[in-house]
Amino acid sequence: MIKVESLTKQYAGFTAVDDVTFTARPGRVTGFLGPNGAGKSTTMRIMVGLTPASSGYAEVSGRRFADLPNPGLEVGVLLDASAQHAGRTGREILTIAQRTMGLPAGRVGEMLDRVSLTDDEADRRVRNYSLGMRQRLGIATALLGDPDVLILDEPANGLDPAGIRWMRDLLRGYADRGGTVLLSSHLLHEIEVIADDLVVIGQGRIVAQGTKAELLATAGTLVRTPDVHQLAQALTSAGVSFTPSAATGSQDALRVDADPGVVGRVALDAGVHLVELRAADGAGLEEMFLELTADTQRETLTEGAAA
Amino acid sequence: MTATTLESAVEEVARPVRPTPARIPMSRIVSVELRKSFDTRSGFWLMASIGILAVVATGATILFAPDDALTYGNFAAAVGFPMAIVLPMVAILSITSEWSQRTGLTSFTLVPHRGRVLAGKALVAVLVGVVSMLLAGLIGALGNVIGTSINGVDPTWNISALEFGYIILGNLLGMAVGFMLGVLIRNSPGAIVAYFVYSLVLPTVTTVLAETQEWFADKQPWVDFNYAQGPLFDGDISGQQWAQLGVTGLFWLVIPLSIGLWSVLRSEVK
Ligand SMILES: Nc1ncnc2c1ncn2[C@@H]1O[C@H](COP(=O)(O)OP(=O)(O)OP(=O)(O)O)[C@@H](O)[C@H]1O
Ligand SMILES: [Mg+2]
Numbered sequence: 001m002i003k004v005e006s007l008t009k010q011y012a013g014f015t016a017v018d019d020v021t022f023t024a025r026p027g028r029v030t031g032f033l034g035p036n037g038a039g040k041s042t043t044m045r046i047m048v049g050l051t052p053a054s055s056g057y058a059e060v061s062g063r064r065f066a067d068l069p070n071p072g073l074e075v076g077v078l079l080d081a082s083a084q085h086a087g088r089t090g091r092e093i094l095t096i097a098q099r100t101m102g103l104p105a106g107r108v109g110e111m112l113d114r115v116s117l118t119d120d121e122a123d124r125r126v127r128n129y130s131l132g133m134r135q136r137l138g139i140a141t142a143l144l145g146d147p148d149v150l151i152l153d154e155p156a157n158g159l160d161p162a163g164i165r166w167m168r169d170l171l172r173g174y175a176d177r178g179g180t181v182l183l184s185s186h187l188l189h190e191i192e193v194i195a196d197d198l199v200v201i202g203q204g205r206i207v208a209q210g211t212k213a214e215l216l217a218t219a220g221t222l223v224r225t226p227d228v229h230q231l232a233q234a235l236t237s238a239g240v241s242f243t244p245s246a247a248t249g250s251q252d253a254l255r256v257d258a259d260p261g262v263v264g265r266v267a268l269d270a271g272v273h274l275v276e277l278r279a280a281d282g283a284g285l286e287e288m289f290l291e292l293t294a295d296t297q298r299e300t301l302t303e304g305a306a307a
Numbered sequence: 308m309t310a311t312t313l314e315s316a317v318e319e320v321a322r323p324v325r326p327t328p329a330r331i332p333m334s335r336i337v338s339v340e341l342r343k344s345f346d347t348r349s350g351f352w353l354m355a356s357i358g359i360l361a362v363v364a365t366g367a368t369i370l371f372a373p374d375d376a377l378t379y380g381n382f383a384a385a386v387g388f389p390m391a392i393v394l395p396m397v398a399i400l401s402i403t404s405e406w407s408q409r410t411g412l413t414s415f416t417l418v419p420h421r422g423r424v425l426a427g428k429a430l431v432a433v434l435v436g437v438v439s440m441l442l443a444g445l446i447g448a449l450g451n452v453i454g455t456s457i458n459g460v461d462p463t464w465n466i467s468a469l470e471f472g473y474i475i476l477g478n479l480l481g482m483a484v485g486f487m488l489g490v491l492i493r494n495s496p497g498a499i500v501a502y503f504v505y506s507l508v509l510p511t512v513t514t515v516l517a518e519t520q521e522w523f524a525d526k527q528p529w530v531d532f533n534y535a536q537g538p539l540f541d542g543d544i545s546g547q548q549w550a551q552l553g554v555t556g557l558f559w560l561v562i563p564l565s566i567g568l569w570s571v572l573r574s575e576v577k
Contacts, residue, residue: 048416050576066419069330077416080577083409087347093413096346100331100339100417141413148325 001026001180002047002149006056009042009204016042018204019056024182024197026148029175031195031212032184035293039204040184041079044153048077060149072101076142076150081134081157086127090117090137093126094144101145111140116166131158139167150174152183156190168194192216192285202293215288221260224253224276225267234270235263243291245280255280255291331418336427337434344401344431353397354435360389361443365450369457377454378463382447387474387540390443394478395485395506398432399498402489411576421572429486436482440475470542477539480560481506487560490567493574509533532559 002024009017017039024030032040045051047058049065057064060075068074084093094108112122115136126134135158142150150171156164164187171181171194185191191198198215200208208215222245225231235242235256240263245255253276256263260277267274290297344350364385372381402425405411418424455462466474485502492498510533517524527534528548532555538544544552 045575045577049419050412050415052573052575065416068419070328071419072417073328079412079416080409083412085347085404085408085410087349087408092346096339096343097413097417099342100335102329102331102335 001061002030002151002182003059003062004043004047004056005058007043007046007053007058008055009039009046009051010054015204017046017053020201020204020206021056022199022206022209024180024199026180027175027178028196029171029181029183029194030197030199031191032182032199032201033188033191033289034184034201035297037203038201038293040201041153043201044079044151044182044184047151048075048079050079060151070101070145072097072145072147074145074147074149076145076147076152078138078142078150078152078155080153081131081138084126084134084137087125089123089125090129090133091122093137094122094140097141097144103145107144111144114143115140116163132160132163135159136163139170148178149180150182152181154185155183156185156187164190188285188289198285200289200292202295202297207292208288212285216285220280221256221258221263222253222276222278222280223256223260223263223267223274225272225274226252227272228252228254230270231267231272231274234266234272238262238266240266244294245287245291255287331423333423333427333430336418336423337430340401340424340427340431341434344397344435350400353393353400357390357393357439358442358446360393361386361446364389365446365454369450369454372454374458374460377451377458377460378465379448379451380463380465382451382454383444383466383471383474386443386447386450387478390439390478391481394436394439395481395502396499397435398482398485399489399502400495401428401432402486403493403495403498406493406576407495409577415576422568425490425568425571432482432486433479436479437475440478444471466542473539473542473544477536480536480539480556483560483564487564487567490571491563493571506533529554530558532556 004020004022007017007020008015020039020043022030032043034040042051043058046053047060047065048071059065060068065071065075071077088096091108091112094111095105098105098108112119117133117136117140121129121133126137129137135155139152139155142152156167159167168190171183175181175196183191183195192212195212197211198209199206200215223231228244228251231254232242235254240256240258242254242256244251245253260279264274264277267277345354365382368377368382368385405414405424414424415421451462451464484505485498488498488501488505492501510531513523513527513531513534517527528551529535535548535551535555538548539552
């Protein structure tokens with residue numbers, strides 16, 4: 001279990017993590033989402049004691065990370081797979097971790113098998129590793145001590161499709177056996193498939209959290225029209241709330257907090273011509289993500305329709 | 308969508324509770340750190356260079372020194388010169404590579420107390436320093452035996468165990484300076500350059516200053532750390548000179564080292 005309580009991190013007048021509180025539970029995969037620079041990596045670094053928090057705290061398995069007697073056996077951490085000595089071989093890097101944790105030497109070979117690095121590859125220097133091979137090595141290091149908790153920052157980064165599938169099954173299996181998995185990722189499809197719970201962060205603040213089912217079941221109607229502006233006005237005067245939607249990838253859609261029937265009525269009365277009208281449930285994670293983080297996005301995808 | 312709704316939706320899956328693992332012992336940290344100083348090509352050759360340079364320096368002394376200069380003291384001086392450069396590099400790189408190569412991300416999460424990792428590195432540095440000096444002393448002694456027998460003169464053993472102990476201490480101080488610059492600068496090229504400024508440029512400046520400024524000449528032993536270390540290498544150090552070593556060491560080593568350790572403990576590793 002991971003518990004994060006009112007965590008705040010300030011850098012010279014800039015707040016990278018702002019009062020973040022959430023819990024990642026055993027038996028669940030918790031997806032940690034947010035746009036670039038939202039503060040995911042910073043939050044994870046604070047959890048494992050690499051970055052001091054300005055205020056608030058994080059606990060892993062009921063203790064502060066620094067109070068874990070042998071953290072590798074309780075928490076598997078992968079923050080940045082390229083943060084390795086380029087001159088060491090993959091096998092040597094695992095051996096150092098294995099010795100630090102006090103595990104039997106045979107564990108290194110088991111882990112190399114587990115992440116599908118061949119003996120030949122394991123004896124190459126990390127300098128000559130591909131991105132995906134580094135990622136596999138980082139995952140092997142995290143899994144080495146058979147920990148109860150995994151903290152993984154973009155673990156799927158650089159993995160090939162088979163690797164991503166493998167990763168998904170691995171994390172699912174881990175959680176099903178009672179482990180706690182916290183992972184950040186930009187691969188929303190992956191998160192959607194694997195995560196049970198979601199924590200969405202934007203500009204250092206949590207913008208949404210809950211189970212995936214809850215968050216994605218946000219009811220409402222998706223409506224598409226070439227005349228967004230006029231429909232928006234009609235909806236406003238009808239007292240129905242709505243948000244611009246990025247579901248179609250362009251700026252001609254709104255997500256309305258009302259049944260399709262109501263929206264159709266409003267459109268008819270206003271004489272707005274619709275090209276699509278449907279219940280918005282089943283809206284994907286991508287749409288949810290873009291909507292929730294719209295204010296904090298770099299690219300203002302839904303600009304214009306916001307009127 | 309708060310933590311409460313999340314809580315209600317979760318069915319707990321129990322994982323067998325495992326006993327709390329034992330704390331990582333210091334001996335293990337030391338052995339891992341020792342391994343880390345050998346397990347890269349650059350680390351390996353840096354260590355190997357200690358032996359290689361000692362042999363080269365000894366060989367050069369046999370070849371080029373005049374017969375009457377074939378004393379153990381001269382062999383020791385020849386062998387000691389490369390030691391005084393290589394050993395501090397070992398200390399510097401053991402610290403800075405955690406930052407320059409970013410291995411600290413793993414090291415400081417596997418052992419979540421940076422002080423313990425640094426203590427392990429310090430112990431390894433002392434171990435490497437003492438063993439290297441003994442090895443260098445041995446190579447120099449072999450050179451003395453071989454050199455004098457080739458040239459048909461009697462070997463002279465003009466360094467006592469105590470004097471040799473002082474020389475080892477002097478070299479350990481050099482490593483401590485490297486360690487200090489490592490924790491203070493935390494960047495390999497930066498710390499290496501700083502070490503050469505500290506140990507080569509600074510003494511030149513103070514020497515010139517002492518030669519030209521009388522007021523400085525009197526005070527030099529009390530303010531110049533490099534100068535105060537001189538007696539250790541000359542094999543004779545008086546009570547007053549120990550005091551001078553202590554005072555200069557406080558300012559040039561202990562205080563900056565404390566600042567460096569303090570900043571390592573509270574800095575961000577990324
Ligand atoms: N030492 C620092 N000084 C100033 N700002 C910093 C520092 N470290 C991080 N930041 C800022 O904190 C913010 C959060 O960065 P972080 O790496 O946590 O983002 P992220 O959510 O992991 O992004 P990404 O998805 O791109 O990995 C960024 O704006 C970053 O520039
Ligand atoms: Mg990041």
